[in-house]
Amino acid sequence: MASGGPSFQREKQRPQPSCSGCPQEVRVVEVIPGPSGPCAEGRALPQSSGRKRKREWPTEEGTEEEPAPGAQDLWAVETLCGLKMKLKRQRVSSVRPEHHQAFTRLLEDPVIKRFLAWDTNLRLSDKYLLSMVVAYFSRVGLFPWQYQRMHFFLALYLALDIEEDYEDPKEDILSFLFGKNNCSLRPLFHKLRFQFFCAMGWRARVTRQECEEIQAFDPELWVWGRDRTLLSENTEPKECQL
Incomplete structure (x- = not known):
């Protein structure tokens, strides 16, 4: 890769800090003695799984999303009574404060600020798509200071690729960066996008x-505050180039 371009070299994984605000699950385990020794039988709250449609998430009672890729589960004994013990599960997010700081720093980049102001209808950068950018930063594994402007647009393009069913928003990102009539840099962008996706371990959900x-x-x-559901009307973004 050319010198000075985005780097996708992973940093060493460090232990994840606990997250006191993460959802918890309670599991009751009953120890049943047997002829060859005690064995454990787990009884957990039922979880529903299913394929989610793009840009839609279930809201019905009794449904629970699958754990996010890269998240870890910690189990601890909450109570112990006779042959039964109550376990508590706390989900630990893979996103660390350094990833939030890298994202916040990039929001001050003049090109990114102009892009966000240009996307008036939030088709390309609503709060959920931007949250995915932070999640992707945590999965690529770079040091926080290594994230550059191009990483932001690579992550946002990939988020649109995963969540949106149509091609226009992704094309708008390329038009913003390189202009509608300049196609010479687009192959390089897609090459970097492939490397970014590979560095994430192909975990884009x-x-x-x-x-x-x-x-x-x-x-x-x-x-x-960029919630597209609160917009009274959609307006088409104006032409703007890097």
């Missing part, structure tokens, strides 16, 4: 729960 946990880390951050 982000649940709504993880998006909301990312937003809850700093709920006052101005980009979390």
Whole structure:
């Protein structure tokens, strides 16, 4: 790769800190003695699984999303009574404060600020798509100071690729960066996108729960107010180039 371009070299994984605000699951385990020794039988709250449609998440009671890729589960004994013990599961997010800081720093980039102002109808950069950018930063594994402007657009393009059913928003990102009539740099962008996706371990799915946990880390951050459902009317973005 050319010198000075985005780097996708992973940093060493470090232990994940606990997250006191993460959802918990309670499991009751009953130890049943047998002829060859005790064995454990787990009884857990039922979980529903199913394929989610793009940009839609279930809201019915009794449904629970699958754990986000990269998240870890910690189990601890809550109570112990005779042959029964109650276990408590706490989900630990893979997104660390450094990833939030890298994202917040990039929001001050003049090109990114102009892009967000240009996307008036939030088709390309609503709060959930931007939350996915933070999640992707945590999965690529770069040091926080290594993230550059191009990483932001690569992550956002990939988020649109995963969540949106039509091609126009992704094309708008390329038009913003390179202009509608300049196609010479687009192959390089797609090459970098492939490397970015590969560095993530091909894990592009982000649940709504993880998006909301990312937003809850700093709920006052101005980009979390970019909710397209609150728009009274949609307006087409104006032409703007890098």
